[in-house]
Amino acid sequence: MRVKTLVAVVPAVLLPIAALADDTTTKEQQDFDIQVVETRKQQVQGLTKSALFAETFEVEELFDGSRWFKSTHEKYSNQDVALDELTLEAAHLTPDRGLVLNKPAQHYGLAVKLDEPLQVDGSDAKKEMVVQYEVKLQKGLDCGGAYVKLLRQDQQKQDFSAFSDETPFVLMFGPDKCGNSDKLHLIFQHKNPVSEEYEEKHMMEAPSIKNDKDTHLYTAVIRDDNTFEVFVDQKSVKSGSLLKNFLPPVIPEKEVDDPEDSKPDDWVDEKKVRDPNAAKPDDWDEDAPARIPDEGAVKPNDWLDDEPAMIDDPNVVKPEDWDDEDDGEFVVPQILNSKCAKVSGCGEWRRPTIANQAYKGKFYAPYISNPAYKGVWKPSKIPNPKYFEDEHPARLDPIGALAVEVWTMTNGITFDNFWLGNDLKKAQEFADLTWAPKHAVEVEAKKKLKKEELDSEESGIMKTLNQLAMDFAAYADANPVLALGSVGGISVLLTIALFFLCSASGASKHEAIAKKTDSGAKEEEGEDAKAVDSDEKEKTVRQRKKAPKVD
Numbered sequence: 232m233r234v235k236t237l238v239a240v241v242p243a244v245l246l247p248i249a250a251l252a253d254d255t256t257t258k259e260q261q262d263f264d265i266q267v268v269e270t271r272k273q274q275v276q277g278l279t280k281s282a283l284f285a286e287t288f289e290v291e292e293l294f295d296g297s298r299w300f301k302s303t304h305e306k307y308s309n310q311d312v313a314l315d316e317l318t319l320e321a322a323h324l325t326p327d328r329g330l331v332l333n334k335p336a337q338h339y340g341l342a343v344k345l346d347e348p349l350q351v352d353g354s355d356a357k358k359e360m361v362v363q364y365e366v367k368l369q370k371g372l373d374c375g376g377a378y379v380k381l382l383r384q385d386q387q388k389q390d391f392s393a394f395s396d397e398t399p400f401v402l403m404f405g406p407d408k409c410g411n412s413d414k415l416h417l418i419f420q421h422k423n424p425v426s427e428e429y430e431e432k433h434m435m436e437a438p439s440i441k442n443d444k445d446t447h448l449y450t451a452v453i454r455d456d457n458t459f460e461v462f463v464d465q466k467s468v469k470s471g472s473l474l475k476n477f478l479p480p481v482i483p484e485k486e487v488d489d490p491e492d493s494k495p496d497d498w499v500d501e502k503k504v505r506d507p508n509a510a511k512p513d514d515w516d517e518d519a520p521a522r523i524p525d526e527g528a529v530k531p532n533d534w535l536d537d538e539p540a541m542i543d544d545p546n547v548v549k550p551e552d553w554d555d556e557d558d559g560e561f562v563v564p565q566i567l568n569s570k571c572a573k574v575s576g577c578g579e580w581r582r583p584t585i586a587n588q589a590y591k592g593k594f595y596a597p598y599i600s601n602p603a604y605k606g607v608w609k610p611s612k613i614p615n616p617k618y619f620e621d622e623h624p625a626r627l628d629p630i631g632a633l634a635v636e637v638w639t640m641t642n643g644i645t646f647d648n649f650w651l652g653n654d655l656k657k658a659q660e661f662a663d664l665t666w667a668p669k670h671a672v673e674v675e676a677k678k679k680l681k682k683e684e685l686d687s688e689e690s691g692i693m694k695t696l697n698q699l700a701m702d703f704a705a706y707a708d709a710n711p712v713l714a715l716g717s718v719g720g721i722s723v724l725l726t727i728a729l730f731f732l733c734s735a736s737g738a739s740k741h742e743a744i745a746k747k748t749d750s751g752a753k754e755e756e757g758e759d760a761k762a763v764d765s766d767e768k769e770k771t772v773r774q775r776k777k778a779p780k781v782d
Contacts, residue, residue, distance in 0.1 A: 278661040282652040283349050284633060287665065288314055288328040302340030302636075304395045310339045315645070327669070329367065329647040332639060341635045342391055348384045348629035349651050351455050360625075361658045362404050363450040365666055367645040372442050375639025377646070378405025378416055384631030391632045399429065401630050404451045406440035409640075413439050415468075417451055417461055419627060421481055425619045432477040434461075438468045445673045446647070448666045452655050457625050464670065465662060473624045481624045484615055492610040499603040509596035521590045524582040531575035538577040541565040 279285040286298075293299050293314050301307065311333040332339050351360045366377045380400040382391060391398070403418040414437035420429045441447040441463060450462035453473070460470040474481050494500075543563040553561050571577035635646060648665040650658045 275661065275664050278650075278657055278664070281654065281657045282650050282661070283347065284343070284345050284649065284651040285661065286343070286649040288330055288647060290314070290328075293330070299341060299343045300392060302342065302391075302395065303393045304340060306338050306395055307340035310334070310337055310341075312339065312341060327647075329365075329645040330635070331369075332637075332644045333642055335642040336640050337642075338396075338638050339635060340394065342382070342394060342632050344389070344391060344632045345630065345651070348631055349381065349653075350627060350629045351453055351625050351653075353455050353623065353626060357455075357653045359452055359454045359653055359655060360627075361450065361452050361650065361652050361655050362402065363448065363648075363650040363658045363662065364405075365446050365448050365645075365647040365669075366406060367446040367647070368442065368444055368641070369643030369645060370641055371444060372406070372408050372440065372639075372644070373641050374409035375641045375644065376405070376407040376637035377440075377639075377644050378403055378407055378637065379646075379649075380634045380636050381630040381651075382632040382634055383420070384629040389631065391634075394632070394634060394636070396636055398634075398636075400634075401627050402451075402453070405449055408440055408442065413442075415440055415449070415461065415463070417459065417469075419453075419473075419477075421621075421624055422628065423483075423617060423619060424621070426617050430479065432473075432479065432481060434459075434469065435476050435478055436469075438463070446666065446669045448662055448670075450655075450658060450662075453625050453627070455623070455625050457623070459625075465659065465667075481621060483618050485618050486612040487615045488610040489613045490610075494608045498608050499601065499605050500608055501601050502604050503598040504601045505596040506599045507596070511594040515591055515594050516589060517591070517593050519589045519591065520587055521592075522584040523587045525585045526582070528582045530580045533574040534580050535570065535574055535577045536580065538568055538570050540568055540571055540577045542568045 275287065279287070294301060294312075301310065301312070313331050313333055314328050315331045316328050330341070349360060351357055362379070362381065364379060368377065381402040381404075382394060383399040383401050399420065401420055403416055405416060407414060407416050416437060417434040419432050421432050422429050438461070448462070448464050450465070452460045452462075454460075457473045458470065459473055459476075461468055542565065544566045547563050549561045549563075555561065568577055633649065633651060637644075648661070650661050652658060
């Protein structure tokens with residue numbers, strides 16, 4: 232009895248202890264996760280303070296007048312913008328909200344005024360300018376923009392409340408796609424100090440956008456040494472010089488064509504002329520035809536000379552109500568003569584034609600070099616009245632506001648985690664805490680989905696094999712002799728099925744090895760490796776209004 236009692240008591244004592252231990256472990260993990268989140272929040276807050284402007288959208292109300300505002304311009308009267316909590320279950324800042332453009336086929340105009348201007352001025356604190364933000368295309372992007380504009384600060388008027396696409400901007404950056412145009416824009420407005428006119432400068436060979444549904448990080452850097460660099464997902468995809476890699480060029484030509492100059496009346500620009508001394512050869516017959524009858528041709532024996540190739544349709548009868556005076560003469564439609572279908576032809580036989588070997592056509596004198604040729608005329612050059620030199624094109628006009636001013640046919644465009652400032656390292660640290668965790672979760676989710684699809688394919692093959700085996704077993708019970716003769720065929724089917732099963736499994740293993748190899752190669756390349764995507768599709772599908780010129 233004592234043994235039985237002990238056996239009964241031990242589980243009763245141990246189970247609550249085990250449950251308590253599990254609860255303790257779970258609580259410890261929860262406490263740890265909470266601590267991680269809080270630590271990360273504090274780090275993000277610290278990096279936010281180091282930025283000139285940062286926005287994570289972790290607020291309850293966005294357009295309460297304290298920061299962001301919607302343009303009052305009538306063009307954006309129907310815009311539908313919301314703060315939506317993303318469903319991505321990432322172990323980072325929670326809740327994770329983003330600025331979502333909800334309606335398709337809409338113009339959007341949203342902005343936030345900066346507390347102080349953003350610019351590069353050559354000082355130690357402002358040697359570079361960084362614009363960084365995240366974009367998640369929840370429904371992809373068929374036709375629309377997901378770029379941002381940095382609006383020019385106006386010393387006379389600081390009110391951006393009614394800004395529009397015609398409001399002058401300093402920098403435009405981000406993805407844009409419509410039709411054949413698919414590019415990551417980087418455009419800046421440069422002021423000609425002589426004419427005081429502004430002109431857009433477009434980055435050459437802009438990379439293509441990331442058109443999947445993952446969260447992507449876009450970063451642009453303008454440096455005081457007149458260089459620039461563009462990053463996508465913390466990888467450099469484009470870099471170069473503001474003076475060499477933008478069109479039109481920042482510095483104009485020193486000389487231009489003289490608009491007052493014109494080609495002289497006696498200028499000869501015909502390089503070749505007909506030889507005036509050339510004469511037509513005596514044996515040149517201009518009247519000889521290009522083709523002549525083939526004298527070697529013979530009429531086929533079955534040719535029907537007395538049968539016409541086309542005859543009246545015997546099934547067509549003139550209508551009784553046909554009036555020749557009102558309707559005109561009735562004409563019976565023609566059809567092919569059925570008697571001609573099985574012979575070489577009908578009607579009058581004529582010899583086929585062949586090319587005339589004696590044909591030369593009209594005589595023209597050959598071309599010779601023109602002795603009076605002076606070359607291609609070009610207007611003379613004069614000093615360019617708009618020429619200037621700019622040693623610091625990176626020192627753009629001060630930026631007073633950040634704007635999302637786009638038109639899109641696709642809804643679900645989500646913006647998040649803006650960072651504007653003068654320190655690329657700080658911006659990257661900010662991205663490590665905000666974008667990187669989301670990116671890691673999305674990558675793992677893709678891997679998991681791919682594995683599930685592969686497992687589903689393998690499971691389907693196994694189910695087929697299992698059903699095949701069961702059917703064959705039932706058939707063998709009923710027909711043992713015939714089943715024995717079918718073993719060879721069944722073996723072939725099994726071999727084929729197993730081949731595909733092994734191929735699928737092998738492909739999965741090969742992919743895993745390839746990813747491991749790629750990962751190792753990237754580590755050897757180092758953090759400064761640059762992956763450049765070239766996209767030379769320079770066609771403009773959708774016209775964007777330029778900033779007005781300043782007189």
